Amino acid sequence: xxxxxxxxxxxxxxxxxxxxxxxxxEKKKKLGGIKTLPFILATEVCDRFATVGFHANMITYLTxxxxxxxxxxxxxxxxxxxxxxxxxxxxxxxxxxxxxxxxTIAVGSLIYExxxxxxxxxxxxxSLHPPPCPxxxxxxxxxxxxxxxxxxxxxxxxxxxxxxRPCVVTFAADQLEMDKSSIASRTWNFFNWYYFSMGIxxxxxxxxxxxxxDNVGWGWGLGIPTIALALSFVAxxxxxxxxxxxxxxxxPIVRLSQVIVSAVRKRKAQVPExxxxxxxxxxxxxxxxxxxxxxxxxxFNKRLEEAKEEDTQVAKEDIKNGEVQLAAIS
Numbered sequence: 001x002x003x004x005x006x007x008x009x010x011x012x013x014x015x016x017x018x019x020x021x022x023x024x025x026e027k028k029k030k031l032g033g034i035k036t037l038p039f040i041l042a043t044e045v046c047d048r049f050a051t052v053g054f055h056a057n058m059i060t061y062l063t064x065x066x067x068x069x070x071x072x073x074x075x076x077x078x079x080x081x082x083x084x085x086x087x088x089x090x091x092x093x094x095x096x097x098x099x100x101x102x103x104t105i106a107v108g109s110l111i112y113e114x115x116x117x118x119x120x121x122x123x124x125x126x127s128l129h130p131p132p133c134p135x136x137x138x139x140x141x142x143x144x145x146x147x148x149x150x151x152x153x154x155x156x157x158x159x160x161x162x163x164x165r166p167c168v169v170t171f172a173a174d175q176l177e178m179d180k181s182s183i184a185s186r187t188w189n190f191f192n193w194y195y196f197s198m199g200i201x202x203x204x205x206x207x208x209x210x211x212x213x214d215n216v217g218w219g220w221g222l223g224i225p226t227i228a229l230a231l232s233f234v235a236x237x238x239x240x241x242x243x244x245x246x247x248x249x250x251x252p253i254v255r256l257s258q259v260i261v262s263a264v265r266k267r268k269a270q271v272p273e274x275x276x277x278x279x280x281x282x283x284x285x286x287x288x289x290x291x292x293x294x295x296x297x298x299x300f301n302k303r304l305e306e307a308k309e310e311d312t313q314v315a316k317e318d319i320k321n322g323e324v325q326l327a328a329i330s
Contacts, residue, residue, distance in 0.1 A: 032175035032244030039239030040172045041197050046232030048201040050225035053209030067130050067139040080154045087162025097251040101171040108163015109233040115156030116226040123218040174246050
């Protein structure tokens with residue numbers, strides 16, 4: 001005798017599954033939005049205040065506090081700027097590959113804070129800087145150990161900036177609906193507020209911090225940016241329950257390589273009239289697109305020739321087996 005199937009239990013289970021999925025989707029919709037922007041703007045204002053306040057008068061600190069020759073001090077600042085310009089490339093790659101923007105910003109802020117604490121310590125502890133030399137004649141330069149501590153702090157600052165700079169604006173954009181209808185209905189523009197806040201932070205840093213450094217002392221002059229960055233980290237983490245956190249979509253270098261390989265292999269393929277025949281991987285799109293799917297465009301019709309799918313069934317089997325040899329072009 002064949003066992004009886006209770007369809008009522010099956011329908012009940014399916015209904016419960018749908019209810020759970022509906023609740024999860026509603027929770028996702030509640031994340032992000034304008035309510036997260038105060039946390040992000042506060043984070044970036046404090047961070048920019050700390051960065052400008054620390055950097056604006058650094059040449060004076062190196063020449064008058066560490067008694068460095070002007071040429072050596074200038075080279076040190078140039079090396080700092082060059083390294084800080086390179087590390088965002090690494091930070092962006094890490095964020096996109098596996099860490100995600102939220103954790104990249106958080107860890108970068110902690111590393112940056114550690115660097116500022118280290119350089120502030122060199123100003124407060126006498127053994128970490130040479131004796132004062134008001135006459136600037138025959139001054140004792142910083143020892144190898146003292147210069148090493150300085151370089152360590154500058155390296156930490158550069159690494160920290162590499163995690164913050166490439167991710168903050170894009171992380172803020174992740175919180176907003178960026179489709180045309182949503183943008184057109186807004187009476188405000190996030191980037192207007194963003195750059196206005198950056199201007200206020202820069203003005204405050206150049207006015208307040210530089211004055212403190214020249215007239216009060218370098219302990220407070222470097223301590224104020226350190227405190228500001230700590231407040232930046234607190235503000236950013238405080239908004240964590242509200243953020244919409246995009247999953248890392250894998251290394252962009254791998255995806256770019258897939259596109260190039262696919263383009264070469266299918267350089268003689270003809271563009272289908274029906275765009276639905278083009279290769280599309282919704283599973284991959286979900287983690288690299290805010291709306292969960294890359295939209296088709298006719299802007300690059302010539303490039304779409306390489307995206308024609310030769311064998312739909314083979315492509316689906318490759319996806320199931322984790323052997324994706326094509327990259328989505330939309």
